[in-house]
Amino acid sequence: MNNNNVIQVEKLTKMFGDFAAVNAITFEVKKGEIFGFLGANGAGKTTAMKMLIGISNPTSGKANVAGFDVFTNAEDIKKNIGYMSQKFALYDDLTVKENITFFGGIYGLSRKQIKDKSAVLIEELGLEKVANKLVGALPLGWKQKLSFSVALLHDPKIVFLDEPTGGVDPITRRQFWEMIYKAANQGTTVFVTTHYMDEAEYCDRVSIMVNGKIEALDTPKKLKEQFKVDNMNDVFLKLARSPSPTLPIGKGV
């Protein structure tokens, strides 16, 4: 594997019965890159992501994440990545500090490390006043920023973000992206899915999945040139026809 690639995927496939949810996808992601992983609902993004973070076994193909093979070293992958999903963020009935301590412990940080990291993180996010409040009482935008920071606690090589900004207000959404830029600038690779096409423009490179396959992969600029349109929304609309529900599943138009 090329040393500069933190994710290297070759013909990765996941079958559910006869249905190829992920159909022989091939791509690589470089160190420090912000990689946008786009696609319509049901295109196979979540299934692909689950294989990359080591919680779902691929049917066939190859994938190496953070230097480990998804078939043989799935446990090592989990230790070397951060993951943030839109749905499960943090424990609502623990305080901000307790959540940080809990996840720090899970990731095997020492007490001293947890203490130091907590202080830095709380200060950076401006959460001093609410550090001892239950997370459930925080606005969604704060929760999402906090859970991103928590996903970075153990300095992972890659962080996977599954629709991190859904429903978040426009100002917080932008602050969130500034955090992403900062992490990438410090060498963390960011793998992100989103339905906001303006956010696709913030990525270094973008892949678009359609019916289990990657149908386009390039910088936003080149994709716009390729499809002769002005913005990523139009690229998406041209490419990612949603699977037609009147046809059998897996056989899109």
Added chain:
Amino acid sequence: MSISIKHISKSYKNVKALQGITFEVKEGELFGLIGPDGAGKTTLFRILTTLLIANEGTATVANFDVVSEYKNIRNCVGYMPGKFSLYQDLTVEENLKFFATIFGTTIEKNYDLIKDIYIQIESFKDRRAGQLSGGMKQKLALCCALIHKPKVLFLDEPTTGVDPVSRKEFWDMLKHLQQKGMTILVSTPYMDEAALCDRIALIQNGKILEINTPEAIVKNFPKPIYNVSADNMYQLIKSLNAYKYNHSVYPFGEFVHYTDSRIDFNPEDLFQYLESQNLSKIKIEKTKATIEDTFMELAK
């Protein structure tokens, strides 16, 4: 007026979910309630659909009072809640039949209204609702909300978490329904969908920030706004944020939208400043404000 809301307030314990909301929706209008999570959109929907009683204020829907005439309202409105609320263990067809029967009608009687949408899920009519994909669930929920031919349709974040292609299809469906004379109140956190409404209300923290047509809202943006780009986006944002004359700095796709605090702002000054920050390929061009710019300016 199809919907009339006067000084509605609602609190939960320490949270003021709605604070003195007043606006009207005309008959046949497609009206958008635009705001992020926690703005109070769902609370307002629940008050208007008679599922929740306000602490203060009054409201009418289809000329019926939401408190004293709630039964009449329930018969003539359709409501699609944000959370999927159909019976997961009934099939597509059973769900539809159930809702038709409850409202004393049949699928056949109002089939015209739902035909365009139902056709798209009809081949799955024997599948349990819980087994449908997100897009199909959403279409079934819309059919169920329409089956009794409501006068007013309430759609609470129908497109949240839905990809851009399905979102576009959904809005095309709404336009069709509007052409058939239905009044529609729809909420969304996606600012780009605001442009598709006749009028919109921008809402945040339980308060209305502004109500107008999307065109007028954009036109009323108070400052000249510029598209700024350079070779390094992260450095560009950092530099603009550190610039002492900035009024607002917001990334917008491949550009940063910038407004300046000075009345006699000269873009050349900004250009020189950015050059001094070691940025290259700097471009500064005047651009038009979007609904999202207005929202952020008002929410500041």
